[in-house]
Amino acid sequence: MDLNQMKYGGLLLRMQAADSDAERVLQAIRAGSLDDVGQALSTLEGLGSARMAYLRGLSSLATGDIMSALNGMITYCAGDPPDPQAFHNLGLALEAGYDQSQAKNLLDMAFTCHNAAWKKDPAWPLANDALRDFHRDRLNATDRLLKKMAEQPRVVLEPTTYCHLKCQGCTRTIEDTPSMHMSLDVFRRVIDHLPARVSDIVMHGLGEPTLNKQLPEMIRYARDSGKTDVISFSTTGMTKDFSVYERCFDSGLSYLRMSVDSLDPDIAEICRKGSNVEQMETTIRKMVARGLSLEIVMVVSSFNLDDMEKTLARLDELGKFKVRGMLYLDKGVSAGNLDEAGIQRANQVFQDMKAKARQIDLTWLNHHSPSTYELCSSVSDITVDVGGYLTPCCHVYDRSIHGYLSLADHDFEEIRESDYMKKFVAQYVDQAPDFCGGCLANCRSTQRNGYPGQRSFKVPVWFNASSPVHFVERHNASRDATD
Numbered sequence: 001m002d003l004n005q006m007k008y009g010g011l012l013l014r015m016q017a018a019d020s021d022a023e024r025v026l027q028a029i030r031a032g033s034l035d036d037v038g039q040a041l042s043t044l045e046g047l048g049s050a051r052m053a054y055l056r057g058l059s060s061l062a063t064g065d066i067m068s069a070l071n072g073m074i075t076y077c078a079g080d081p082p083d084p085q086a087f088h089n090l091g092l093a094l095e096a097g098y099d100q101s102q103a104k105n106l107l108d109m110a111f112t113c114h115n116a117a118w119k120k121d122p123a124w125p126l127a128n129d130a131l132r133d134f135h136r137d138r139l140n141a142t143d144r145l146l147k148k149m150a151e152q153p154r155v156v157l158e159p160t161t162y163c164h165l166k167c168q169g170c171t172r173t174i175e176d177t178p179s180m181h182m183s184l185d186v187f188r189r190v191i192d193h194l195p196a197r198v199s200d201i202v203m204h205g206l207g208e209p210t211l212n213k214q215l216p217e218m219i220r221y222a223r224d225s226g227k228t229d230v231i232s233f234s235t236t237g238m239t240k241d242f243s244v245y246e247r248c249f250d251s252g253l254s255y256l257r258m259s260v261d262s263l264d265p266d267i268a269e270i271c272r273k274g275s276n277v278e279q280m281e282t283t284i285r286k287m288v289a290r291g292l293s294l295e296i297v298m299v300v301s302s303f304n305l306d307d308m309e310k311t312l313a314r315l316d317e318l319g320k321f322k323v324r325g326m327l328y329l330d331k332g333v334s335a336g337n338l339d340e341a342g343i344q345r346a347n348q349v350f351q352d353m354k355a356k357a358r359q360i361d362l363t364w365l366n367h368h369s370p371s372t373y374e375l376c377s378s379v380s381d382i383t384v385d386v387g388g389y390l391t392p393c394c395h396v397y398d399r400s401i402h403g404y405l406s407l408a409d410h411d412f413e414e415i416r417e418s419d420y421m422k423k424f425v426a427q428y429v430d431q432a433p434d435f436c437g438g439c440l441a442n443c444r445s446t447q448r449n450g451y452p453g454q455r456s457f458k459v460p461v462w463f464n465a466s467s468p469v470h471f472v473e474r475h476n477a478s479r480d481a482t483d
Helices: 009-015 019-031 034-042 049-063 066-077 084-097 101-120 128-138 141-150 184-192 215-224 243-250 265-271 277-289 305-318 340-356 412-416 419-430 469-482
Strands: 154-157 200-203 231-235 255-259 294-300 322-327 361-364 382-384
Touching: 019 034, 019 049, 034 049, 049 066, 049 084, 066 084, 141 412, 141 419, 184 215, 200 215, 215 231, 215 243, 243 255, 255 277, 265 277, 277 294, 277 305, 294 305, 305 340, 322 340, 340 361, 412 419
Parallel strands: 154 200, 154 382, 200 231, 231 255, 255 294, 294 322, 322 361
Antiparallel strands: none
8 A cells, every 4th residue: 555645634633632642643554553553542532432443444554454444444434524534545445445355345334434425525536436446346337327217217308498587607698509499399209209107307408498389288298198297397487477387287297496596686686687586476476376386496606695594584485385405506607606614504594494484395406415426317317408419417408428319310218228328328437527527416526526617518538439420420410400
């Protein structure tokens, strides 16, 4: 084991010992002498059995006794809050012990502990190679992902890219996105090419769905297809003709998601330029009065953090419905990002309001719960853009990434079983694509990990070599017609 890879800085602070005593412990660890470590630890008071086990584990790691190292480190890393650098060292032990087959149970325990670190803070770049190997080899991630794509996946369909707002951080606001509607014909063909059963269909994308006049007909066709029992869409709630919503529910809509970042007119205008707070409240009141299923989504950012409590209190006055918090994702406007203190503050507001609220039900959609590979929507969901093309996920509407694969022209099962898709998923398991950087559903390091500021969704280098030429050639005509 290369001792230079170990990290001790945070450990020294937590030992609460004199510098000379702490240095004596570290020297014993570097020497890999458990007797010397034990003797050095005996002079320290109040260290605790878990921390002592961890320090002995470091010494075992230095000498290559991986099983003893894992035993000691797991005990400490299961604590709350653990030392961030302890997870780094646990990652080194996991990588070193991965090939020791007799350690399977212990390794499984360690990986469970290691994955828990991401729920504490997903920004820690912890032993990505070990996690990758674990999911790829032990959990057969590639096969599981391909199977999951066929077993009632979620479907996200983009009915339009027209919108009357300019929202902070939205790809449509930042980039030059052409405005167009999905035609009813394309929608029907996409529905026909979906698997026999899907978990739900979400009418969601870069635009306001109600601007597509054929939306009720689309919902009815999806419902009549028998492929799902759950259909929803997201709206700004500013459609003046409320009967549009009623027709959608009459056509088979299960519930409506409405974006409400603030009910303060000035703050709402900052978050989503063009907002009409009065119209939003009117829509909410009518939804509640008619007993229609409503869910509010609040994107929490630096723009509305100070107003959260006030807006949540106002929503609680308007009726009984679900409110889902969602952390702001930077797609080019980094000013909206929250630092760790801001995230903790937002979470506290949610917890306080959850205790006080009389009517609304509050939960987070993406608060510090990054998933592991097999759960990421980029491969388990089916996302289709306004032209009927397959895209990686609802945050990355770039049809070129999948080589202009049209779900309006091809059965999804044909695509899923293709050599191209199998290779794409296998490469995805091996290395996080660059377009995953900055997403809270991604637990792996990318070149743009964390909040990257201006983020370009470009096809990663590793993907270019596997470009599905056979599909590209077959779709040139339809691509040109749509573009």
